[in-house]
Amino acid sequence: MTQARKTNSLRVLHGQAPRVAPVVGGPLGQPDPPEWLPSAGQDEWERVVEACATHPTWLQHGDVAVLTAYCATWATWLEAAQDVARRGALVPGRSSADAAGGEEGGPRLVKNPAVQIARDAATQLRALCRELGFSPDARRRVDVGDLEQNDASERLLT
Incomplete structure (x- = not known):
C-alpha cells in the first residue's frame, strides 16, 4: 500500500522542498462562462x-x-x-401495453428515465x-498555491 502524499506544510517541516504545481497557461482569473452553457451551468461556473x-x-x-464539462x-x-423530485422515481409508462395494464386498473408504472x-x-x-x-481527498493531493492575502499586514507576517 502506498503512503499518502505529504502536504507542502509537512514537507517544509521535514526539511524538504515544497512541491510546486505545474502552470498550464497561467492563472484563469475570473472569465465569463461559455454562452451556450445552460443557465444552471453558468451559475455553477460563476460559483x-x-x-x-x-x-x-x-x-x-x-x-x-x-471546468466547462x-x-x-x-x-x-x-x-x-x-x-425525479417533481415526478418521482416511477412514472406512468408511455407505451400502449403500459397504458392498458397496471395492477389497479391504471397505467403501469416504469422507472423514470431521469433516474438513470x-x-x-x-x-x-x-x-x-x-x-x-473539488473533493476533500482531491484537494489534499493537489497543491492549489498560496491563499491570496488582501491585507498588507498579513503579507508582512508571512
Missing part, C-alpha cells in the same frame, strides 16, 4: 470561479475544458434530479471533481 479566486493558481487556462454535467444532473440520467451525470461529476480538486 466555482469565485470560490477558487482565493487561490489564484488553482484554476488555470488549461482547466477551461474540464463539469458545469455542463452539473446542469444535466440538476435538471434530471429536479425531474442523474446517476450517469453524478458519476461524471465525481470524476470531474477529482480532476479539478
Whole structure:
C-alpha cells in the first residue's frame, strides 16, 4: 500500500522542498462562462470561479475544458434530479401495453428515465471533481498555491 502524499506544510517541516504545481497557461482569473452553457451551468461556473479566486493558481487556462464539462454535467444532473423530485422515481409508462395494464386498473408504472440520467451525470461529476480538486481527498493531493492575502499586514507576517 502506498503512503499518502505529504502536504507542502509537512514537507517544509521535514526539511524538504515544497512541491510546486505545474502552470498550464497561467492563472484563469475570473472569465465569463461559455454562452451556450445552460443557465444552471453558468451559475455553477460563476460559483466555482469565485470560490477558487482565493487561490489564484488553482484554476488555470488549461482547466477551461474540464471546468466547462463539469458545469455542463452539473446542469444535466440538476435538471434530471429536479425531474425525479417533481415526478418521482416511477412514472406512468408511455407505451400502449403500459397504458392498458397496471395492477389497479391504471397505467403501469416504469422507472423514470431521469433516474438513470442523474446517476450517469453524478458519476461524471465525481470524476470531474477529482480532476479539478473539488473533493476533500482531491484537494489534499493537489497543491492549489498560496491563499491570496488582501491585507498588507498579513503579507508582512508571512
